[in-house]
Amino acid sequence: MTAVLLRAAELTASGKPRQAIDLLRPLVAANPRHAEAWCRLAAAHLDLGEADQALDSAKRAMVLDGEPAWPQRLAALALSDLGRHQEAAVAARESVRRKPGDWRCYVVVAEVLADVPDGAVEAFDSALHASQLASTEPRAFQVLGDAALRLRDWGTAEHAYRTAIKLDPSDADSKANLATVQRRRGARPAPVRLNKVQVWRALRTLSLLLIGGGVLALIAGMPRPTPYLGFFTGAIVLCCLVVALRLRPFSLLFSLRKLAVTVSLLGASTLVLTAWTVALLFGATTMQPLVLSWLCAVVAGALVYVGGGRKR
DSSP states (O other), rough: HHHHHHHHHHHHHHOHHHHHHHEEEEEEEEHOOOHHHHHHHHHHHHTTTHHHHHHHHHHHTTSSOSSSHHHHHHHHHHHHHTTTTHHHHHHHHHHHHHOOOHHHHHHHHHHHHTTTTOOOHHHHHHHHHHHHHHHHHHHHHHHHHHHHHHTTHHHHHHHHHHHHHHHHHOOOHHEEEEEEEHHHHSSSSSOOOOOOOHHHHHHHHHHHHHHHHHHHHHHOOOOOOOOOOOHHHHHHHHHHHHHHHHGGGGTTTTTHHHHHHHHHHHHHHHHHHHHHHHHHTOOOOOOOOOOOOHHHHHHHHHHHHIIISSSS
């Protein structure tokens, strides 16, 4: 049975789904309670464009013990092909609920929401989360580029397609879409936009520097800080300045309310830490500014986690 399933997967992947179906039908007839076999059969039907048969096979797998999210993903894609977009979105979201750590579930959400009215923003968020979960998977960045393209976010789309091509140099679709993005950007002057992927990564790095460095400084400064501690905190401030350069253009960082609050807290934390570092070098012995800086960084770190570090 394992050999048949592996052979069916190879046939589907090599563009021979009809042969995979011919191989799988006797298997599911003899073993109707084998969930993986039904999923393989549904995937082969999807590759042939037989959405009705794919949906039927996925539904058979749903009621069996097996991989919790795979049948839901297959059903969502089949429903989308059938034009039942709202139902497809429900099935895709259910796959995320069942297996929230699987990047493929977020990819499917982004794919099916492409055809749902007002689904573009959620599709982008899902694709972004997929790329964060699977930074070495070209498919995650393909879908992120497509979602950004629909939002006319040229910067993120170009970054995503370039990453997909870097991971898979034979990806012709991403190359064609990248050319489309570059052509549209060159057709008329495009407004400067934030690259949301890079922004969230930079904010996450800043918060980790300030939180982790603050904890170490608190430990090292007990019970009474010395001027030598200022060299350590000065190094933290310098690292924060280097990371902050990735957040340019700074004028756009306050365009989103969540970004504005996060950036303000991280900026306040860095400024307080800088002032305390200077005071330490001149002989100050209080720890209160360090505690205030650390608390600001913790709150900002929580906002980074909620806003860009996990799927809501």
